[in-house]
Amino acid sequence: AQSVAQPEDQVNVAEGNPLTVKCTYSVSGNPYLFWYVQYPNRGLQFLLKYITGDNLVKGSYGFEAEFNKSQTSFHLKKPSALVSDSALYFCAVRDIGYGQNFVFGPGTRLSVLP
Amino acid sequence: DGGITQSPKYLFRKEGQNVTLSCEQNLNHDAMYWYRQDPGQGLRLIYYSQIVNDFQKGDIAEGYSVSREKKESFPLTVTSAQKNPTAFYLCASTQPFLGGNEQFFGPGTRLTVL
Numbered sequence: 625a626q627s628v629a630q631p632e633d634q635v636n637v638a639e640g641n642p643l644t645v646k647c648t649y650s651v652s653g654n655p656y657l658f659w660y661v662q663y664p665n666r667g668l669q670f671l672l673k674y675i676t677g678d679n680l681v682k683g684s685y686g687f688e689a690e691f692n693k694s695q696t697s698f699h700l701k702k703p704s705a706l707v708s709d710s711a712l713y714f715c716a717v718r719d720i721g722y723g724q725n726f727v728f729g730p731g732t733r734l735s736v737l738p
Numbered sequence: 739d740g741g742i743t744q745s746p747k748y749l750f751r752k753e754g755q756n757v758t759l760s761c762e763q764n765l766n767h768d769a770m771y772w773y774r775q776d777p778g779q780g781l782r783l784i785y786y787s788q789i790v791n792d793f794q795k796g797d798i799a800e801g802y803s804v805s806r807e808k809k810e811s812f813p814l815t816v817t818s819a820q821k822n823p824t825a826f827y828l829c830a831s832t833q834p835f836l837g838g839n840e841q842f843f844g845p846g847t848r849l850t851v852l
Contacts, residue, residue, distance in 0.1 A: 633778075656838050667742075667828055667843035668781075675838035714780065716841075725771075725796075726841060730780040 626651045628717050628729035636735045637705045645700040645732045647715030657698040658716040658726070659689055668714060674698060685709070705736045741765040742844035744829050749849045751816065751823065759814045759847045761829035769834040770812035771841065774798060775826040784827075787812055788834050816849060824851045 627650045637643045649655055656675055660668040672683025679691045689700045698715060715729040742763045751757045763770065769788050773781040783796030787806040801820025806812055812831075816823045826848050830841040 658840055660843075665826075665846065665848065667744075667845045668830075668841075670840045670842070673838065673840055725783060725786060728781040 626655075626717050626719050626727040628715050628727055630713075630715055630729040630732045632732050633730075634733045634735065636737060639707055639736050639738050640704050643702050643705040643709070643734065643736070645713050645715075645734060647698045647700065647729060648696055649698060649715070649717040650696060651717055651719045653719055656718040657689075657691060658718070659683065659687070659698075659700050660714045660716065660728075662712040662714065662731075671700070671713075705734075707736045707738050710734055710736045742829060742831055742842055744827075744844035744847050746847060747845065749847055751849060751851050753851065754818045756815055756817050757849065759816070759827055759829075759849070761812045761814065761844060763810055763812075763829075763831045763842070763844075765831055765842060766809070767831035767833050767842070768809070769832050770806070771830045771832075772796075772802070772804065772812070772814045773828045773830065775828060775846075781828065784814065822851075823849055825849060 629648045658673045659671040662668045671687050672681050674681050674691045682688045687702050712731045714731050716726045718726050745760045771786045772784040782798050784802050785804040787793035790809050793806050803815045828846050829844040832841045833839045
C-alpha cells in the first residue's frame with residue numbers, strides 16, 4: 625500500500641532564509657511524487673512533480689524538490705523564503721501501476737516570518 | 739483553479755437534509771475525484787471515477803453518493819446518513835492513463851451543518 629509522511633506539522637522560517645518541507649513515502653513500485661500548496665479556503669495548487677530522470681526537480685514560484693530513492697524522500701526546498709510562501713503544503717504519491725490513486729500526506733503548515 | 743468549478747462556495751445543511759455539491763471541469767479529463775478535508779488533517783478520498791458511467795468508493799464513502807453521467811460533471815450528494823458532514827470538500831480531475839499527470843483541483847465547497 626502507498627503512504628506518505630510529512631514529519632513536521634509546522635515549519636517556521638525567517639524571510640530570506642532557505643526553507644525545507646520534508647516528505648517521505650512508501651510504494652510497492654516506482655513512485656510518481658507531487659507537491660501542492662493550499663492557501664486558506666482555496667483548492668490545492670500544483671507546484672512540481674517527479675516522474676523520472678533528474679533527481680532535482682524545479683517547479684513554480686522558485687520551489688524545487690529533491691528525489692532520493694535510497695531514503696524514499698522528496699523534500700521541498702526554496703533558497704530564499706517569502707512571507708507570501710506561508711501556506712499549507714501537501715506531498716502526494718502515486719504508484720506507477722495503472723489506476724492507482726493519489727495518496728496525500730497530512731500537510732505541513734509553513735510560516736515565513738518577516 | 740485550473741478549469742474546475744465547484745458550487746456553491748458555502749453551503750449550510752440542516753439535520754436530516756440531503757445536499758448536492760457541484761463539480762464541473764472543462765479540461766477534458768477522464769478521471770474525477772472527491773476529497774474531504776477536515777481542520778488539521780490531510781485529504782481523504784470519498785469517491786472517484788475513472789471514466790463516464792463508472793465510479794468507485796474511496797476510503798470514506800459511507801453517507802455519500804455520486805453520479806458520472808457526463809464527462810465534465812461529477813456531483814457529490816451528502817446524505818442524511820453522513821453523521822458529521824461539516825468539512826471542506828474538494829473536487830479534482832486528471833487524465834488517468836498517464837500516471838505522471840498531476841491532479842487539478844477546484845476551489846472547494848465549505849459545508850456546515852446547522
